[in-house]
Every structure is written in C-alpha cells, then in structure tokens.
Amino acid sequence: MRIEHFAFNVEDPIAIAEWYCEHLGFTVKHKFDKAPHTHFLADVTGKVMIEIYNNPPDDVPDYPSMNPLTLHLAFVSDDPDQDAKRLCGEGCKIVDDVRLQDGSVLLMLKDPWGFSIQLCKRGNPMV
Numbered sequence: 001m002r003i004e005h006f007a008f009n010v011e012d013p014i015a016i017a018e019w020y021c022e023h024l025g026f027t028v029k030h031k032f033d034k035a036p037h038t039h040f041l042a043d044v045t046g047k048v049m050i051e052i053y054n055n056p057p058d059d060v061p062d063y064p065s066m067n068p069l070t071l072h073l074a075f076v077s078d079d080p081d082q083d084a085k086r087l088c089g090e091g092c093k094i095v096d097d098v099r100l101q102d103g104s105v106l107l108m109l110k111d112p113w114g115f116s117i118q119l120c121k122r123g124n125p126m127v
Contacts, residue, residue, distance in 0.1 A: 003048065004049060005040060005048075005049035005050055005051045006049075006050055006051070006073075007050070007051040007052070007053070008050065008051070008052050008053075008115070009052075009053060009054065009055060009059055009060050009061065010052050010053070010054060010060060010063075010113065010115070011054060011057070011060050011113060012054070012113070013036070013037040013038065013039050013052045013053050013054050014037055014039075016039075016052055016111075016113060016115075017031070017039040017041060017052060019090070019091075019111070019112065020041055020050075020052075021041065023086075023087060023090050024075065024117075025043065025044045026041035026042060026043060026044075026050075027041065027042050027046075028040070028041060029041065029042045029049060035054070035055070036053040036054050036055030036056075037053060037054055038051060038052070038053040038055075039051070039052050039053070050073065062114075063110075063113065063114040063115045063116070064110065064113075064114025065114075066114075066116065068095055068096060068108045068110070068116035068118070071116060072108065072115075072116035072117060072118050073115070073116070073117050073118070074117070074118040074119075074120050075117065075118065075119055075120065076120055076121070076122075076125075076127075077107075077119040077120060077121055078121065079121070080105045080106075080107045080119035080120070080121050081105070081107070083107075083119050084107045084109060084119055087109060087111075087117075087119075088109070090112070091111070091112030092109040092110060092111055092112065092117070093109060093110045094107060094108070094109050095108050095109060095110055095116070096108035100123060101123075102122075102123030102124055103121075103123030104120070104121065104122045104123040104124075105119075105120070105121045106118060106119070106120055106121075107119040
C-alpha cells in the first residue's frame with residue numbers, strides 16, 4: 001500500500017488551496033465548489049496529495065497554538081534558507097531552525113493560517 005492523501009480540517013480551504021498552489025507548488029486535482037469546499041492538492045511529483053476542507057467549522061484544530069512537533073507538513077527543499085525567506089515574504093513565520101552535524105537543515109515555519117510546515121534539506125536523503 002501507499003499513501004494517497006493526508007487530510008486537514010482548516011478554516012478557509014479556498015484561500016489555503018490558492019496559497020499552497022501559488023507558493024508551495026501544489027496543483028488542484030479535485031475540488032468541491034460548495035461546503036465543505038474540499039480540495040485535493042497534489043505535490044510537484046503528482047504522487048502525494050493533501051486534502052483540505054472545512055467540516056464542521058467548530059472542529060478546526062487551533063493550529064497556531066500547536067507545537068510544530070505535534071503536527072507539521074514537511075517539504076524537501078534544495079535551499080531551505082532561500083525558500084524560507086521567500087515564504088516569509090508571503091506571510092509565513094520561522095519558528096525553529098535546526099542544523100545537524102550531517103549537514104541537514106530543518107526549518108520550521110507557520111503558514112499564514114498558523115499551520116506548521118517544515119523545509120528539509122537532509123545531509124543524507126531519506127527518500
């Protein structure tokens with residue numbers, strides 16, 4: 001078996017889908033134009049998707065107050081520092097900067113809605 005998608009209940013799936021497509025390279029594979037405004041977004045490989053929706057609104061986790069180690073979405077980045085700078089110019093905030101002896105760089109950011117995203121450049125790639 002393989003992972004098809006991972007789902008998140010979010011406050012504004014329409015705005016988040018637009019932002020993730022524009023700034024993180026996702027493409028919309030399928031969406032519903034009425035509530036809960038579900039969007040299936042594929043990453044640049046076209047092999048991994050996230051699903052975002054708003055169903056019901058009172059069950060949206062408080063992502064801004066969550067520790068990023070509780071839940072985050074990690075991206076491979078060839079240049080985490082440059083990607084973080086670009087994303088911070090679009091509303092993200094850096095919340096952690098880890099540099100390991102093997103050369104790995106792990107930058108944790110919060111997106112404009114407070115969801116944690118990590119930029120990873122591994123000294124020894126895992127995938």
